[in-house]
Amino acid sequence: MFDDLPPDLARLLTLRVWHAMWLQRIDTKIAALQEKEPEQEQGRKNRPQEPDWIVELGIGNGRPPIEVHVGGCYAAGKRRRPVPRDEARRLLTSGVRACTHCKPDAQLRILD
Secondary structure: OOOOOOOOHHHHHHHHHHHHHHHHHHHHHHHHHHHHHHHHHHHHHHOOOOOOEEEEEOOOOOOOEEEEEEOOOOOOOOOEEEEOHHHHHHHHHOOOEEOOOOOHHHHOOOOO
16 A cells, blocks of 8 residues: 555644645636636627638728738738628739738639
């Protein structure tokens, strides 16, 4: 039998107190996470749906479009707005760059 516990009563009682303290900390953390879980789930449900197409906008007057992306592309910058499929096609055919990562021109079947 493996008995790796301390041999004296004082250290055993100290060990018991430490374990009780750790269990209390763990139980408190579990309760806090369980309390946050419904809020996080509701936040995920209420999150707006990701757009199908995104146009990245430039800087300056009128913020001209500079690049078209598929919705959810990681390379899209912060200055962007969702666009419908027809506008994405129109922008690509009018000379706005297509993202080289998500390739919206290929998905929209626009050939050069």
